[in-house]
Structure formats: structure tokens, C-alpha cells
Amino acid sequence: MKRQLSITVSTHPKPKFNVNLSALRRHYYLDQYVIIAPGRNNRPHGFTNLATPHVVVNAACPFCLDGEPTILAVPNLEHWRVRVVANAYPAVSLTNPNAYGAMEVVIESPDHTQEFSSLSVSHIETILRVYTERIASLSILPGIRYVLAFKNDGPLAGTSVTHTHSQIMALPLMPPRIEAEHVALSSYQDKHGTCAVCDLGCWEVEQNQRLITADSELLTIAPYASTHPYEAWFITKRHTTRLADLTAGELRRLATSLKYVTERLDRDLISFNFFVQEALPGDNHHLIIKLEPRVPMFYGGGEMATGIIINTIAPETVPHWYNETI
């Protein structure tokens, strides 16, 4: 039988390949996607080597120059506190039918020398509120099916510009990894009649072995089956589905815990990503903010073949690592 290959995904009926334009493509036979984005090679790179500390003064920093038009700015007394601009080197854009979507940059501070972890708790709360607002605005655009807020911090986390920032990405499809999470959470709900995340939160409190922080509103846990050293999940104790659901108290607790965890990572110059996993439209799944430290890990054949990652840091030792004082 002739092989049926589906190698393009496009809103354009017959896309023509143009080396200067991005293209969203599907793997030959797996449910995996790639965005071919040659233009991203032109991105400025502020890091000169991988051991460079996060803060590097760069006179030509695009986020200091205020060159891009502002999409949203949260003002403060002198200037602005947090500002959103379009990504100047987007992998997807609203004008490209071959890689449709949107990418925005959340410039987290006008001050180039600040780290995310050195911002005040109230400043981090503002950043989280900006995520909420941009997720809401991009989610209603025609053809957009999924919007993600995420942060890359440090040279091993995919950061190209050193000025502290995070990103919002809007896609025309449901990413398979997000869909797989949705399916698993739905299946748990169907089987047990309860929320898997509420249940794991209760179980982790009972076990009391992997709690990095815990209070009446929020838990920061080192997940039982962490795939990365020092991995941390932030979950509200109350069942919440989106950042927009959080009370002022819960938002403050989340900002406090993010600052606490990222301060510790920065102390050891560990790069990290964090991202906001919200419920999908129409479901009621629990909000999880997942933080993945990017400790260099070089996978061998076993990991490459099976996808089973060997993590050499037991999550039970992780709360101690985060909580140790200098």
C-alpha cells in the first residue's frame, strides 16, 4: 500500500516553500510538529558563552531601546513597570498563513540589570496579571487554539536577550503535549470523580517529603516523578483553573514562591524555564505553574530510545536544597 504522508500543516491550501518565511510542519508519521523558522537565526544573542551570568550589560539591548511598538504597558511613576511588545523575530505571526500565530515579549522591567528573582513580590504579581490579560486577548483571535505564557531565564534555557523578559505564544493548534495532559486529567476525573491535582496536593501534604513551600493557599512541590533536577510545581490548594481565577492572596503567594525558588536557582547560576499550564477552554482542570531548571543533562542511548529520563537528583532532597540558607 502506498504510504500516506502528511507533512505540512497550514491554513493556506497549497503553501509554497519560501526560505524567508516560517512554516509549521508535521512529522512524517508521528504526532509531532515543528516550525521551520529560518528568520530566527537573525536573533541577537547577548550571551557570549554558556557560563555567562544572566545579567550582561548590552548597550544595544532591544528591550532597553524601546524600538518595538507597545502592545500593553503597566505604568509606574517614572516610566513603565512591565511592557508588552511583539516579538521582533517571531516563529509564528498573524500575517503568515504557513506559520500562523502570535509571539509577544513581556519586558518585565525597564532596568536592564534586574533579574526576575530580584524584582519585588508586587512587581512579579504585576507580571502575572499581564500574562492573564494577554492570554485573554490572544485567546479570542480567530484561528487561535492555544495560548501559553512562559519564561526562559539564563543561557541554557533558550534565552537570547539578557534583559529580563517572558513570552506569550498563541498557536493555531492544540500542542500534543498539552492535549496529552488534558486527556490524562480528564481520564482521572472520569475514573475517580475528583481532580488529580487537588488529590496529588493532598497526598504531598500528607507525605510531607517534597514540599518546598506550603501554606493555606499555595503549595510548591518537588514532583514525585520529577524528570529534571530541582523541578518545582506551584499549585493552589483551592481548585483553580486559570491565573485569572486566583484571589489577590493566592496571586501574592504565587509571586512570593516564584521569587523564592528563582532566587535559589540564580544563586547557583542555574538556567530555568517556567510556564503556565491553564485549563483549556471548556474543561475544568487545575492550574499548574511548572518550573524546569535546565541543569545540563546529556542523554544517552537509553533515554533517546525510550524517552525515560534518568534524573540523578531525588525530589525528596530538593526542598532542603531550596530551603538551605547561604
Ligand SMILES: [Zn+2]
Ligand atoms: Zn536591556
Ligand SMILES: [Zn+2]
Ligand atoms: Zn483541583
